Amino acid sequence: MQPLRSPYNPIHIPLGLVLWSIWFVVLYGGLSVGCALSPPDPIQGQWTWLNGLLALFSLFTMTALLGLARRFQRAARDEREGQPARFVARLAAGVNLIGAIATVFVALPTLSLPPCL
Amino acid sequence: MTTPSNEQVAAQEQLHDQFNDVWGNPRGWKSLTIVNHTTIGIRFMLTGLGFFLFGGLLAMLVRTQLAIPGYDFLEPDVYNQVFTMHGTVMMFLFAVPMMEGLAVYLIPKMLGARDLVFPRLSALGYWCYLFGGLILCASLLLGIAPKAGWFMYTPLSSAVHTPGPNSDFWLIGITFVEISAVSAGVELVVSILRTRAEGMSLNKMPIYAWYILVMAMMIVVGFPPLILGSILLELERAVGLPFFEVARGGDPILWQHLFWLFGHPEVYIIFLPAAGIVSTLLPVFCQRPLVGYRWVVLAILTTGFISFGLWVHHMFTVGIPQLAQAFFSAASMLVAIPTGIQVFAWIATLWVGRPLYHVPMLWLVGFLVIFVCGGLTGVMLALVPFDWQVHDTHFVVAHMHYVLVGGMFFPLLAGIYYWLPHFSGRMPSVRLGKWGFWLVFIGFNLTFLIMHWTGLMGMPRRIYTYQSGLGWDLPNLISSIGSFIMAIGIATVLLDIVLHFRFGQKATNNPWNADTMEWSTHLPPSPYNFVSLAPVRTRHPLWELPDLEERIDRGEFALTVIDHGRRETLGIEPLTGKVREIIHLPGNSWWPFIASLFIAFTCLGLLSKFYWVALVASIVAVLVLLRWSWENGAHPLAAPDARVQPGEPPLHSRTCDGPGLWGMGVTLLANGALYLALLFGWFYLWTVSPNWLVPDDAVIDQRLLLASAVLLSIAVLWQRPVLRRLRQGQGEPAALITCFVGAALLGALHTGLLLWALLAGELAPRATAHDAVIVVMLVYSLAHGALATILSALQALRVHHGYVCKRTPYEPLVVEQFWQYSLAVMWITYCSVVLFPPTFGGV
Numbered sequence: 013m014q015p016l017r018s019p020y021n022p023i024h025i026p027l028g029l030v031l032w033s034i035w036f037v038v039l040y041g042g043l044s045v046g047c048a049l050s051p052p053d054p055i056q057g058q059w060t061w062l063n064g065l066l067a068l069f070s071l072f073t074m075t076a077l078l079g080l081a082r083r084f085q086r087a088a089r090d091e092r093e094g095q096p097a098r099f100v101a102r103l104a105a106g107v108n109l110i111g112a113i114a115t116v117f118v119a120l121p122t123l124s125l126p127p128c129l
Numbered sequence: 130m131t132t133p134s135n136e137q138v139a140a141q142e143q144l145h146d147q148f149n150d151v152w153g154n155p156r157g158w159k160s161l162t163i164v165n166h167t168t169i170g171i172r173f174m175l176t177g178l179g180f181f182l183f184g185g186l187l188a189m190l191v192r193t194q195l196a197i198p199g200y201d202f203l204e205p206d207v208y209n210q211v212f213t214m215h216g217t218v219m220m221f222l223f224a225v226p227m228m229e230g231l232a233v234y235l236i237p238k239m240l241g242a243r244d245l246v247f248p249r250l251s252a253l254g255y256w257c258y259l260f261g262g263l264i265l266c267a268s269l270l271l272g273i274a275p276k277a278g279w280f281m282y283t284p285l286s287s288a289v290h291t292p293g294p295n296s297d298f299w300l301i302g303i304t305f306v307e308i309s310a311v312s313a314g315v316e317l318v319v320s321i322l323r324t325r326a327e328g329m330s331l332n333k334m335p336i337y338a339w340y341i342l343v344m345a346m347m348i349v350v351g352f353p354p355l356i357l358g359s360i361l362l363e364l365e366r367a368v369g370l371p372f373f374e375v376a377r378g379g380d381p382i383l384w385q386h387l388f389w390l391f392g393h394p395e396v397y398i399i400f401l402p403a404a405g406i407v408s409t410l411l412p413v414f415c416q417r418p419l420v421g422y423r424w425v426v427l428a429i430l431t432t433g434f435i436s437f438g439l440w441v442h443h444m445f446t447v448g449i450p451q452l453a454q455a456f457f458s459a460a461s462m463l464v465a466i467p468t469g470i471q472v473f474a475w476i477a478t479l480w481v482g483r484p485l486y487h488v489p490m491l492w493l494v495g496f497l498v499i500f501v502c503g504g505l506t507g508v509m510l511a512l513v514p515f516d517w518q519v520h521d522t523h524f525v526v527a528h529m530h531y532v533l534v535g536g537m538f539f540p541l542l543a544g545i546y547y548w549l550p551h552f553s554g555r556m557p558s559v560r561l562g563k564w565g566f567w568l569v570f571i572g573f574n575l576t577f578l579i580m581h582w583t584g585l586m587g588m589p590r591r592i593y594t595y596q597s598g599l600g601w602d603l604p605n606l607i608s609s610i611g612s613f614i615m616a617i618g619i620a621t622v623l624l625d626i627v628l629h630f631r632f633g634q635k636a637t638n639n640p641w642n643a644d645t646m647e648w649s650t651h652l653p654p655s656p657y658n659f660v661s662l663a664p665v666r667t668r669h670p671l672w673e674l675p676d677l678e679e680r681i682d683r684g685e686f687a688l689t690v691i692d693h694g695r696r697e698t699l700g701i702e703p704l705t706g707k708v709r710e711i712i713h714l715p716g717n718s719w720w721p722f723i724a725s726l727f728i729a730f731t732c733l734g735l736l737s738k739f740y741w742v743a744l745v746a747s748i749v750a751v752l753v754l755l756r757w758s759w760e761n762g763a764h765p766l767a768a769p770d771a772r773v774q775p776g777e778p779p780l781h782s783r784t785c786d787g788p789g790l791w792g793m794g795v796t797l798l799a800n801g802a803l804y805l806a807l808l809f810g811w812f813y814l815w816t817v818s819p820n821w822l823v824p825d826d827a828v829i830d831q832r833l834l835l836a837s838a839v840l841l842s843i844a845v846l847w848q849r850p851v852l853r854r855l856r857q858g859q860g861e862p863a864a865l866i867t868c869f870v871g872a873a874l875l876g877a878l879h880t881g882l883l884l885w886a887l888l889a890g891e892l893a894p895r896a897t898a899h900d901a902v903i904v905v906m907l908v909y910s911l912a913h914g915a916l917a918t919i920l921s922a923l924q925a926l927r928v929h930h931g932y933v934c935k936r937t938p939y940e941p942l943v944v945e946q947f948w949q950y951s952l953a954v955m956w957i958t959y960c961s962v963v964l965f966p967p968t969f970g971g972v
Binding site: 032 | 330331332333423426427430431433434435437438441450451452453455456459460463703704705706812816817
């Protein structure tokens with residue numbers, strides 16, 4: 013079995029979408045808690061502290077996922093590794109990339125809608 | 130290829146006879162003890178067929194009632210029971226178990242293994258499914274069936290609005306059935322990762338196994354929120370704990386969250402294995418590999434995850450902020466992309482191949498047409514303004530049937546026709562099969578295509594009749610006629626399948642010229658699948674090695690010695706498929722049947738409010754399960770003869786990484802999903818419950834809780850060095866017994882303190898949802914503490930009997946995971962109940 017930190021360990025295959033899921037829960041939960049504790053004035057529209065915080069968090073998550081995708085893609089190119097290991101790394105790179113795209117797509121409404129209406 | 134001599138044939142037959150002695154299925158009453166995956170898989174499917182016919186009959190009743198306006202064929206109350214049971218039976222008793230049954234049957238054969246990794250768990254799952262389903266269906270015959278819709282929205286399903294046992298049947302029956310789903314999920318995950326053929330690395334795995342792996346993981350994570358929701362709602366109905374009642378601090382929307390956290394992934398839990406059938410069959414009928422294997426794997430994984438981010442799209446009308454709705458709307462559109470990738474892969478495979486339009490292919494083409502239409506209306510429903518317009522109308526009913534019937538039933542029938550030779554050794558009839566397909570296809574579209582318009586004209590779902598003159602008369606009549614045509618089609622298919630057992634042509638070996646390993650067994654297969662276990666280093670073993678079946682049958686490959694009396698299969702390294710150990714499997718056993726029988730008595734006791742019966746039955750069920758666990762590892766009944774052939778790897782019970790370790794890990798994942806759903810409920814109610822009631826003073830002795838958590842921590846830490854030495858092949862029996870007895874004593878103290886805190890506290894769980902949630906959290910930790918205590922005490926006893934020692938170190942490592950999980954849960958509970966409230970306006 014490959015060590016846990018190796019990019020060829022199959023545990024990394026779902027990593028990107030696990031991170032996406034955590035981000036998604038924090039996004040939805042954060043919005044609900046923000047609206048319950050300190051709802052921004054509706055007049056502000058989408059330009060509120062809450063939208064900004066959620067957008068920044070999404071940007072951070074997307075960057076991290078893209079970074080991981082790059083790392084796994086590089087690992088997948090290493091011809092010293094066997095086919096199964098490279099398959100895992102390539103799959104993990106794809107999953108991270110999809111996670112990054114899904115993050116951007118789902119977070120886009122933070123730039124256009126007020127948070128608590 | 131040379132013709133075998135008479136001596137070789139005789140030796141071959143003798144070998145098969147020896148295997149039958151060990152693997153054979155008993156007859157008569159003893160057939161209740163069978164644990165073999167082939168039999169269990171077939172039982173799942175036949176039982177699923179029975180429930181499908183029952184659910185289909187209910188659909189006919191619904192369509193008869195709605196055929197003309199003002200009809201009084203069914204009383205309103207009966208109608209409510211009928212449509213609720215139709216949805217419940219089809220979703221919980223047909224779709225999921227049928228797909229699991231097929232997977233249970235196929236997965237070991239496709240992976241080149243002899244059985245699933247926990248055969249007794251498969252059997253337990255089957256009996257729980259059968260008994261739970263029968264209890265649920267019996268309620269309809271007694272006229273006390275659930276009647277609040279298949280998603281049991283509260284307050285309609287609460288004791289106030291639905292008094293009587295109707296909702297209880299749903300909540301208890303479905304929870305019982307879900308034991309089956311989750312156990313099959315655990316079983317399939319571990320089997321796919323650990324018991325493939327030698328050399329079958331992840332990238333060479335049949336595509337169907339990828340689908341089932343993701344489906345099984347989705348079951349493991351997706352079903353527990355509903356199990357929790359059902360437990361909470363039943364506690365509210367039976368004991369008065371107000372989790373969903375606004376006046377006492379609960380919130381009915383919490384039920385919707387818990388239900389749909391399960392409910393939406395459920396759609397994909399049904400769809401993914403069906404798509405797996407499509408991806409398996411299309412290449413066979415096109416006689417070329419699936420286009421874009423890696424893309425399809427990526428799409429399966431993506432679907433599995435993104436489908437968990439859609440649940441709120443079923444709740445767009447409950448008053449959620451627009452921004453939150455937009456998140457779920459975006460995720461709902463996003464999930465169409467991986468499905469689209471698969472559709473394009475299938476079309477490309479058809480394009481580059483030369484498709485043969487045999488009966489299974491008809492069902493596949495029907496699937497493509499209907500499912501794509503259902504997917505498109507799904508994207509329409511993902512748009513919030515459109516969803517608001519058609520919410521709770523027949524449009525949604527039509528969409529759901531396009532997705533579920535198109536996405537599950539059509540591929541399932543394609544699969545059944547394709548694998549029929551496996552069950553009977555005979556081929557299906559082309560003429561009757563085509564008649565069956567076209568009748569179902571035409572009937573289905575007549576029913577549900579028209580229903581889209583009925584919905585767009587404003588007809589709500591779940592009304593037992595309607596007035597004339599609203600424009601709904603003709604479309605409803607057409608839908609009803611269509612449903613009867615569909616029923617005739619299904620009857621034709623069933624007739625074809627029944628007749629083929631008698632009149633079908635004998636199937637040749639690998640009759641469709643398929644590429645996967647399940648066609649290298651006998652038709653029908655023997656209980657052990659393969660007399661020798663062949664290495665597989667390609668995705669298409671039967672295309673590349675056409676004589677594989679003969680070579681397997683001649684015993685040319687691994688594990689052909691069986692005079693030790695063990696059932697065994699190879700355990701592999703998950704990534705590369707290198708052989709690591711021999712996994713010895715348990716034989717036929719009464720324990721699964723007996724355990725499920727007592728769980729059924731527990732359910733009946735709860736339903737009839739004879740709580741002492743339920744208590745006694747549940748205690749007996751636990752005792753039976755513990756007795757079952759005794760026959761494990763190095764117990765003589767688990768491995769009658771522990772010797773292996775020279776050059777063979779060790780038995781898994783003599784290693785530190787057997788499948789039980791993985792099974793415990795995956796089970797704890799399901800358990801963790803349930804606990805996370807409970808935590809979600811706690812924080813959700815704190816945040817948004819409209820009437821959340823927080824007591825003025827602390828309702829529980831926090832020092833007792835802290836002391837209890839510290840004791841549990843000491844117990845876990847104490848075991849660590851001993852278990853580390855055990856992994857290194859050290860540890861005398863006396864030291865092991867001291868360790869396990871000590872851990873059990875500490876566990877007992879921890880449990881006692883927790884019980885004390887619970888009983889001595891000023892909790893009023895019937896008065897406020899706040900206290901009710903705390904009680905559930907503490908009882909959850911208490912149950913874990915008690916079970917960890919018992920397991921360690923049993924380990925000490927097993928050391929005493931010589932079943933656990935430095936040569937057989939496996940079991941304490943499995944139990945260790947449970948201790949660690951219990952510890953994590955205890956501290957999270959402590960933080961949530963004691964440390965969190967003061968930061969959020971509580972005490």
